[in-house]
Amino acid sequence: MNAPKPKPSKEVDLMITCLCDTFYDQVAASTVKVLEHVGCTVQVPEAQTCCGQPAFNAGDWKAARKVIQHTLKAFSSERTVVIPSGSCNHMVQHGYPLAFEESDDLEDVISFAKRCWELADYLVNGLGVKKWPGKFDGKISLHRSCHTRGSDSYASAVQLLSSIEGLELLEFDESEQCCGFGGTFSVAYPNTSTSMGKLKIEKLTAVKPNYIGATDMACMLHMGGIASKEETPFKVMHIAQILDQALQTKEAIA
């Protein structure tokens, strides 16, 4: 496995992620506010686009390498990189070294990966934040977005959210199961993917949450997309939005 990462700094480059850049701008904005609340100085490198995962997972590693090389250039500052996505971070930590395993650039992608942190993991294990201030009225089914497996991200998200006054995290069945997105899998296997998504939504909503929480925009895109089509909307929030909303309350400001 990977060697332990050096402690991160509070001088942060935000990886917007392509999904926040196109659909979920509010998640990126909440991430900035959350990071600033814990004393970070946030910059947003202009040249960034996507981490390259769509091509990598589709099997086109040549195309993925091109995008990865661009990403490395876009984040060449040596600052800590924070990513509000377990999935993009998983790509950086595991996909990048795989895509470059036979390349002279392997060292570069590994050293980049060591600077990258998923948001919740960064807050809890990077900066040592144990408790989140403010208040949040509501019950949340927190979907365990799959690409947080094998990392500390999900446990960190649980720790932060459950420390918020008024917020209740619900237990639900089949928490290990995927929402069915899987990148190009969702269009190459539309029937399987949709059935997986419907089952996931059924399990998440069976315990009657006020919100569904997720650590990834891709899960939000998929579950939200199915729910809109079925006309059974539910509110889905990214963990950054939940943390940000708690900060807006008078309990946080006091």
Place this chain on the structure above:
Amino acid sequence: MKTYQPIDAFARDAEPEVKASVYSTSKAKYDKRLASLSTGFTAPDDLRKLAGQIKQHTIEHLDQYLEQAVTNLENNGAKVHFASTPEDANQTILGIMQSINASRMIKSKSMVSEEIHLNAFLEKHGLESVESDLGEFIVQLDDDMPSHIVTPIIHKNRRQIATTFEKHGLGDYNDDPETITRRARKYLREKYLEAEVGLTGANFLSAESGRVAIVTNEGNARFSISANRTHIVLLGIEKLVPRDKDLALYLNLLARSATGQQLTVYTQFLNAPKSADQPDGPEQLHVVFLDNGRSEILGGEFKSILRCIRCGACLNVCPVYRQSSGHAYRAVYPGPVGAVLSPLLKSNSYPDFADLPKASSLCGACNEVCPVDIPLPELLLRHRNKSKIEHQKKAAAGTPPLGAWAELCSHPTLWKTTLATGKAMNHLPIDKMPIPPIQAWTHSRELPEFRGGKFRKWFKQRKS
């Protein structure tokens, strides 16, 4: 919904009854696995990792361990055979049967015997081969294929089984499980006594002693061994563990991962034929090692798949397996392990099975439950890369090409222009566009409002 992928079509068209059986059984097994691992051990995850390391070590030194195993087996009095292909293995087994004028075999469950299609081969040569594992027995009666490594008839319910029994003259229709079992037992007892040769697989073979470990819940392996003068063990070359004491780790993990039991009901050890010092056992013991592409896998990027101990945990947890069932994978080994292994076996053609590694959302649940910590998502990804380089048509079907997308993502000016102009999407009837991937999405899912570039604008404004 129209699909270009056979496994997806299978999921779409599967009988609701089959889907329900597969879903409920695999879910129950997953839950039991979790409970038995966490009650039995304080750090089950560390055990998985250790078991993975020992297996990885074993396959990396397989030449040495095989040599050691063969020496020990031969010193114990067993006869060892190597089969490079399924055809070789079948011929070897036929040869053993012919050498003792045997015409009837009783066999316990063995995935390698499925891999070489042993029953069909023996039948073609006028020899009888009867499956004694209840699930495999039903598969054989139905002329069906197992759809799971451990639970071959996971796709069937007891009403279907009762119908099969009635059709084959095993009593009037009765779907009471106890009655079904008693009827099978009565029928099979005769077969055990009539058989001249017994055949089992091997869950493990210790190189240190040549000891074979076989686990069952029905005791049928023990019966197959006891009743016959000649016994054949058929196994893949990767089934070795270095030492007898490693069995403690693997037997514990295997049963818990497969069925949620602490141990299977029967654990059989067999290391030698009958001798002056050992009054029990068969007069002849043959051990047949099958390669079928495994030695080639050893030398390449998919090596770690040979750690597999065939527990089926990755099938049980896999959401795609749960939706599509094992038959969707068109091969002996279904689910995530099958998706990695099937394309690589010598008896299969890679292009025919190149789609299997695409049948995954890469959620990683398979790796999380694997008792030998096989990095299954990584191996699936390696297959996808290989298929792309080799232009495998079956792998490509339905996946949109991403070359133009990569251009877009490596040119930031172009990217930002697209963010600005993409808003037009919100006003276009994109679900009516005749573009297959878009239709595949919009048939069952909406897209949220396109808000390209809004974050960048917000960030700039608050900085200034």
